[in-house]
Amino acid sequence: MGIAADIVIIVVAALFGGLLAQKLRQPLILGYILAGVAVGPFTAGATVSDVHEIEKLAEIGVALLLFALGLEFSLKELKPVRYVALIGAPLQILLTIGYGFLIGRWLGWGTVPSLWLGGLVSLSSTMVILKTLMNQGMLGTLSSRVMIGILIVQDLAVVPLLIMLPQLSNPATGLPMLGIAAVKSAVFLVLMFFLGTRILPWLLAKVARWNSRELFVLTITAIGLGVGYATYLVGLSFAFGAFVAGMVLSESDYGHQALSDIIYGNVVPLAVGLGMFQIGEFSFVLSQVGISGGFLNSEQHAFILSATIISMLITPLVSGLTGPLYGLTRRYFKRDALETVNLPKDGLHNHIVIAGGGRVGQHIAKVLQQLEVPFVIIELSHRLIEDCKRCGYPAIYGDASQEVVLEAAQLEEAEQLLITIPHITTTETIVRYVHRNFPNLNMVVRAEGMEQLAELYADGVHMVILPELEAGLEIARQALISLKMPIPIIQSFTDKVRREQYHSDFSSSAGNREIRLLKNARELLELTWQRLGEESLLVGRSLRELDIRKQTGASIVGVLRDGEFISNPHAEFVFAAGDLLAVIGNLAQRTAIKGIAGEEK
Numbered sequence: 001m002g003i004a005a006d007i008v009i010i011v012v013a014a015l016f017g018g019l020l021a022q023k024l025r026q027p028l029i030l031g032y033i034l035a036g037v038a039v040g041p042f043t044a045g046a047t048v049s050d051v052h053e054i055e056k057l058a059e060i061g062v063a064l065l066l067f068a069l070g071l072e073f074s075l076k077e078l079k080p081v082r083y084v085a086l087i088g089a090p091l092q093i094l095l096t097i098g099y100g101f102l103i104g105r106w107l108g109w110g111t112v113p114s115l116w117l118g119g120l121v122s123l124s125s126t127m128v129i130l131k132t133l134m135n136q137g138m139l140g141t142l143s144s145r146v147m148i149g150i151l152i153v154q155d156l157a158v159v160p161l162l163i164m165l166p167q168l169s170n171p172a173t174g175l176p177m178l179g180i181a182a183v184k185s186a187v188f189l190v191l192m193f194f195l196g197t198r199i200l201p202w203l204l205a206k207v208a209r210w211n212s213r214e215l216f217v218l219t220i221t222a223i224g225l226g227v228g229y230a231t232y233l234v235g236l237s238f239a240f241g242a243f244v245a246g247m248v249l250s251e252s253d254y255g256h257q258a259l260s261d262i263i264y265g266n267v268v269p270l271a272v273g274l275g276m277f278q279i280g281e282f283s284f285v286l287s288q289v290g291i292s293g294g295f296l297n298s299e300q301h302a303f304i305l306s307a308t309i310i311s312m313l314i315t316p317l318v319s320g321l322t323g324p325l326y327g328l329t330r331r332y333f334k335r336d337a338l339e340t341v342n343l344p345k346d347g348l349h350n351h352i353v354i355a356g357g358g359r360v361g362q363h364i365a366k367v368l369q370q371l372e373v374p375f376v377i378i379e380l381s382h383r384l385i386e387d388c389k390r391c392g393y394p395a396i397y398g399d400a401s402q403e404v405v406l407e408a409a410q411l412e413e414a415e416q417l418l419i420t421i422p423h424i425t426t427t428e429t430i431v432r433y434v435h436r437n438f439p440n441l442n443m444v445v446r447a448e449g450m451e452q453l454a455e456l457y458a459d460g461v462h463m464v465i466l467p468e469l470e471a472g473l474e475i476a477r478q479a480l481i482s483l484k485m486p487i488p489i490i491q492s493f494t495d496k497v498r499r500e501q502y503h504s505d506f507s508s509s510a511g512n513r514e515i516r517l518l519k520n521a522r523e524l525l526e527l528t529w530q531r532l533g534e535e536s537l538l539v540g541r542s543l544r545e546l547d548i549r550k551q552t553g554a555s556i557v558g559v560l561r562d563g564e565f566i567s568n569p570h571a572e573f574v575f576a577a578g579d580l581l582a583v584i585g586n587l588a589q590r591t592a593i594k595g596i597a598g599e600e601k
Helices: 003-023 028-038 051-071 075-106 111-121 126-135 142-167 171-208 213-233 238-249 267-275 282-292 298-313 315-319 322-332 359-370 382-391 403-408 424-437 450-458 467-482 487-502 510-524 548-552 587-597
Strands: 352-355 375-379 395-397 416-419 442-446 463-465 526-531 555-561 564-567 580-585
Touching (some): 051 238, 075 142, 111 298, 267 322, 359 375, 416 424, 424 442, 526 587
Parallel strands (some): 352 375
């Protein structure tokens, strides 16, 4: 069956490797790499028959992965790391080449093989890093953005290395070729930005109007692979071309922006160093050129391949040490101050902390600002921080899952923490930190399902909100209103659904049951507000005349009229249209008073 049989072998081996990694609670990529070694041409047993063809398929897979990642990027979002990528990456490559050269000389290699070793170890693995970041939930952090920025420059550096390393004995021949490659890269980037901002958006708009999802996906895939192949034809990296295509396409209305950027912090150098220490897959290409050209012998070639595979295998393990090591370094090194906007001069006191400044977080901020309730937003997107700055919202520029950022929000002074971040990994990190250090702090969190809801309640969250449930209830409420169903009946129904979903007892401990009962009892006696319309039965009548307490069991404890609040109105108080009544009572009592008070039209 040829390549078809090879694909079956690879998929089955990857399945067993992934299952083994999952069983051992290791990142899946470890299992995939071991599976690749097991079915490779240098091991016994079932092996692939055509390694060259499989390598081509692997390159297409990497290109598609980078194209999808490029779609999640915005050129504006690369600004925070552009200097690190453009300046830091070349320095990293040069320093690593020097480091590799010294290792080669220490091993007794000659000058030329040692320089080849330096060039090979200077490039990291795009595939391994991306999969590791995805598995660890790190995509979207500044550390991941710095790594990806450096990887882009490293991919560009492959072409100069392929030109220069074989010409080490005659540098004068390689320099003109290097200049031609630089011109090709510049022309390609200019053409891609033109295509990505003018032609491709127009093409996608035309395809989208045909309402064929299949055709739209096919168009997207063709663009990614087509551009990648075009870069390959002009002598540049196939995967790099696909990434650039996705990146420029993300600027159109049909690109999906999924990642966000955050400020620099002390954890970034550590995360980048531990995440990018491995030797990349391009070393296989370079080492093959080296051995075919006689610059490396078979022993040196085998040494490089072994080091590459081992470094890839231990990448997830080493990268996972970032958090613990960062915690240790914070004990002994002074950390930099975080950037903030619009914070009050006297600091944060009795405030609400909003973790996440997206649409939900900014809606909350708008309400709190109008009610003059002190708050602060923690946000990791540069664009959203600028929105907060324009709106006058106090904000901290940072990653809410980082302990140093939460400390900057003055949680010990806060009244409540609202977590609006949609990513459950980040949410759980915040919740566990707060529950461990500030167990009495009230937390309200969004979740994506009942399983997450149960886990968050178990971690000490006061209230978990399900966005899908709330959206469904509001749609149902609007439908019932259009069917002329009485408002009290609709309200009673939605309240019942919320109690059933949110107030289930997810813990068997007596302490948690008591807390849940106390919370339910408090909500049975709740203060609500009712505005009187022109047609309300209360308008023009006094409290004594209405005898509301006897009729409904509810109590009117206040009235807001023309900007003035009247507390505990006397028996002769006469209600007027537009009054906002403060009503206290249980659900049935509040429903009854709504029935006689009516709704303002």
